[in-house]
Amino acid sequence: MNFLEKMKSRYTVKKYNPQGKISEDKIQQLKEIVQLSPSSINSQPWNFVFVSDSVIKEQLGEASYWNKEKIVESSHLIVFQVLKHAEDFEKQIEGRLPEGSVNFYKNFVKTKGEAAVKSWMGHQVYLSLGVLLAACAEMGIDSTPMEGIDPDQYDIILNNEKYETLFAVALGVKAENDSNQPNITPKTRQNKEQVIVEL
Numbered sequence: 778m779n780f781l782e783k784m785k786s787r788y789t790v791k792k793y794n795p796q797g798k799i800s801e802d803k804i805q806q807l808k809e810i811v812q813l814s815p816s817s818i819n820s821q822p823w824n825f826v827f828v829s830d831s832v833i834k835e836q837l838g839e840a841s842y843w844n845k846e847k848i849v850e851s852s853h854l855i856v857f858q859v860l861k862h863a864e865d866f867e868k869q870i871e872g873r874l875p876e877g878s879v880n881f882y883k884n885f886v887k888t889k890g891e892a893a894v895k896s897w898m899g900h901q902v903y904l905s906l907g908v909l910l911a912a913c914a915e916m917g918i919d920s921t922p923m924e925g926i927d928p929d930q931y932d933i934i935l936n937n938e939k940y941e942t943l944f945a946v947a948l949g950v951k952a953e954n955d956s957n958q959p960n961i962t963p964k965t966r967q968n969k970e971q972v973i974v975e976l
């Protein structure tokens with residue numbers, strides 16, 4: 778299958794096989810892949826929390842509304858977090874990034890105010906979600922991206938001083954009867970004509 782075919786066959790899993798486990802080798806690869814995600818000025822304002830512990834998964838599941846069962850029955854959950862404070866971000870880039878990059882941040886991002894800085898950092902983390910979902914498609918790993926979680930509860934459970942939760946992705950092996958798979962529920966997208974503009 779080429780990559781296009783793999784992207785056609787990937788989908789958001791709604792029901793996992795609780796016995797299904799992702800191999801440690803694949804998890805190690807995913808850790809490296811997500812860490813390699815590109816970001817504006819190479820800012821990398823993120824943390825990726827890989828959860829395989831069933832007790833913690835259960836606690837996070839309780840804080841995930843209608844997504845609970847997916848999390849509990851998944852093999853792994855990755856929680857995507859972003860730096861809480863601009864000051865910590867500034868420390869993280871000072872000395873690590875070239876002066877031109879730091880100046881881009883100072884002149885084009887920071888000048889827009891604190892809310893804009895937070896939003897910009899969040900955008901970078903969402904890019905890494907795209908990388909991860911594409912990697913899962915390539916590697917044949919079933920996945921569920923989820924914003925339907927309570928980030929404040931996640932932060933209490935994960936207790937990470939500098940980072941706060943944005944969203945999470947469950948990984949695992951789909952249940953044979955998962956009704957969201959494309960052969961049962963075909964994928965829907967807007968027409969190419971509506972979203973691709975050629976000039």
Ligand SMILES: Cc1cc2nc3c(=O)[nH]c(=O)nc-3n(C[C@H](O)[C@H](O)[C@H](O)COP(=O)(O)O)c2cc1C
Nearest residue numbers: 787788789790791844921922923924925926944964
């Ligand atoms: C950022 C983001 C958040 C999402 N949150 C949820 C969620 O909380 N629960 C869920 O079942 N699906 C969630 N989805 C899945 C989307 O509904 C799904 O990607 C979209 O309908 C396209 O379907 P497909 O992924 O099966 O191709 C989310 C997707 C993204 C990208």
